[in-house]
Amino acid sequence: MKQASERQAERIKQRRERQEQNLFSRLPAAYAASRLQAQRLLQRAGGLSVLEWRVLWDLCEAGPMTIRDLAEIQRTDHSQLSRALPAMQRKQFVTMTRDSSDGRQIVVEITDTGRRAYETTAPTMKLRRDALRAEFSPEEIATFISLLDRLEDFLRRPIDTFLEREPPE
Template identity: 65%
Template sequence: MTTATERDEARIAARQAREDYNLFSRLPAIYAASRMQGQQFLQHGGGLSIVEWRTLWDLHEVGPMTIRDLATIQRADHSLLSRALPDMRRKGYVTMRRDEGDGRQTIVEIAPAGRAAYDRAAPVMARRRAALREVFSEEEIAVFVGFLDRFEDFLRRPVEQVLKEETAK
């Protein structure tokens, strides 16, 4: 706690250096930078949005899927896909049909225009991934992903559980 009444550049710099080690503080900027960079790469590869790219890539690699399947692979809420897909259908990128066996489900499939858009963006995005592998070794990525797994497990613990453990101590 400070009783400082005037702006103090040294304190500002110290605060920033300290927050560099706060994982919670680091994520917003890194995530935003990743998204912005991804969007810029896609601008060079045909102009797809991040969600469009991700979805076409998934459909291209896996084949037809439900909205729930896409949400599961992308670790996102189904509403994100539910909202994006009608526009993608309008652009001719995908087809959407109700599943004959289960009327609740929608089967999404890549369409020729989507395949073309995928073909245009894929080399650019592959270059991005290759460039990252010049910065991190395969072993380092494995360790990094291990940290992310553990961090995500922590983030998904119920808040009440985390707060209750303190009371038990």
Template identity: 35%
Template sequence: MSDSSAIWLSPQQQHVWRSFLRFHDELNTVIARQLHNEGDLSLADFEVLVNLSEAPDGELRVTLLADRMLWERSRLSHQVSRMQKRGLVIRNDDPHDGRASVVSVTDKGRKAIEHVAPGHVDTVRRNLFAQLEDGDVDYLSGVFDRLLNVIHTNNPEIPTCACPPAETTRT
């Protein structure tokens, strides 16, 4: 930028920002490798299956699924088509609204996610939580809650997180 009055991140803020981005990318790479090696699933497959398996009756309207995943509908449509060819999901007309579609997880999709879930949990524990103490986890939980609240306040068009709330807080 040529504007000398621009406000830049401080060196520490720049370090935190870049470390956050790098950690996110590296963790997703490790998770993607685990999902592929253990279940021939992509990270995108896994995200769709998680959202569907947590939904009532294992199905969601395409628009709601796209909103939950923060994906464009066209991206989700292509992903669902690939997964449908592999028998992981099915797409049908919404019985309550013929203009809409619903996506449902199949038995094969449920088995696939159940197969990779233990390895996924282990991967997340080893690469995220293993070096953190309970107080660190509580602190990060609070920080992310505050940051997500700021994003939703500043960007009301972004759907709020479908993250499950912490059931207990350690002291």
């Protein structure tokens, strides 16, 4: 019986090592760790959520813009912003005004309160980016980014492209 359970432990270990080499299974964990670290830093730096931080950062760096612009910069779904922004407006971090020349769009602008929240938080987040740069050389970052580019390209391809053994006639 001992032997059987040892064999089992060995199989589990091998499986773990194998999955360590599987990109698809590494990505969620890496992302989760990144998000968690950001959440903790933000919590400590003043209590912004990840979404709030992203919005304030973009608005501070690039000025007022529409929800669509924000979503595009952040590579995320606009619905996430649609939902988060009203709360940020209530907190007086941003204003939302319908664009007078295009009535579909909402222009989001940072307020003084929002800017102060940004300025409180930014130094902490900069420390994190600095720490990353201390860990990875510019070349390594470039390699990483270019691998991510190609991976994303692959991931966004229509799934039929690799499901079909032979092209449809």
